Amino acid sequence: xxxxxxxxxxxxxxxxxxxxxxxxxxxxxxxxxxxxxxxxxxxxxxxxxxxxxxxxxxxxxxxxxxxxxxxxxxxxxxxxxxxxxxxxxxxxxxxxxxxxxxxxxxxxxxxxxxxxxxxxxxxxxxxxxxxxxxxxxxxxxxxxxxxxxxxxxxxxxxxxxxxxxxxxxxxxxxx
Numbered sequence: 001x002x003x004x005x006x007x008x009x010x011x012x013x014x015x016x017x018x019x020x021x022x023x024x025x026x027x028x029x030x031x032x033x034x035x036x037x038x039x040x041x042x043x044x045x046x047x048x049x050x051x052x053x054x055x056x057x058x059x060x061x062x063x064x065x066x067x068x069x070x071x072x073x074x075x076x077x078x079x080x081x082x083x084x085x086x087x088x089x090x091x092x093x094x095x096x097x098x099x100x101x102x103x104x105x106x107x108x109x110x111x112x113x114x115x116x117x118x119x120x121x122x123x124x125x126x127x128x129x130x131x132x133x134x135x136x137x138x139x140x141x142x143x144x145x146x147x148x149x150x151x152x153x154x155x156x157x158x159x160x161x162x163x164x165x166x167x168x169x170x171x172x173x174x175x
Contacts, residue, residue: 016085023081026073033073037066054129061126065119072115079103079111106165113158120151 044059051059078100082088090096103111124147131144 019080019085023077023085026077030070030073033066033070037063037070040066058126058129061122061129065122065126068115068119068122072112072119075103075108075111075115079108083108106168109161110158110165113154113161117151117154117158120154124148124151 040059040062044056044063047055047059078088078097082100083103083105088100090100127144127147
C-alpha cells in the first residue's frame with residue numbers, strides 16, 4: 001500500500017508540469033502583443049506629426065495599454081511558473097528581476113488586480129478623450145456608464161483583496 005501511495009503522490013507532484021504548456025502559450029502570446037504594439041506604433045507615428053492633440057494622447061494611451069498587458073503577462077508567467085511548476089535558474093545574472101522568486105500567490109493576485117485596474121483606467125481615459133459633444137447621447141452615456149461601473153468594480157475588488165490579505169497576514173502574525 002505504501003508503494004501505491006508513493007506512486008500516487010509522485011504522479012500528483014509531477015502533474016504540475018502539465019502547466020508548462022500554458023505558460024509557453026503565454027510567452028508566445030507576448031510575440032503577438034509585440035506585433036500588435038508595432039501596428040499601434042506605426043499608426044501612432046503617423047498621427048504624431050499630423051493628428052490632433054487628442055489623437056496623439058489616445059495613441060500614447062493605446063501603446064501604454066499594450067505595454068501594461070505585456071508586463072502583466074510577464075508577471076504571470078514568471079511568478080506562476082516559479083510558484084507552481086519549477087524554479088527558473090538564471091545563475092548570477094544581473095538582469096534577473098529583483099521580485100522574481102519572491103512573488104507568492106497573494107502578491108501575484110495583488111499585481112494582477114493592480115494591472116487590471118490600471119488597464120481599465122487607461123481604457124476609461126481613452127473613452128473620455130474620444131468624447132465629443134455630438135456623442136453625448138443616451139447610447140453613448142450608457143456605454144460610458146458601463147465602463148465606469150466595470151472600472152469601479154475592479155477598484156473595489158482590489159481594495160477588498162488588499163484588505164483580505166492584510167487581515168490574513170495579521171492573523172498569521174498573531175499566532
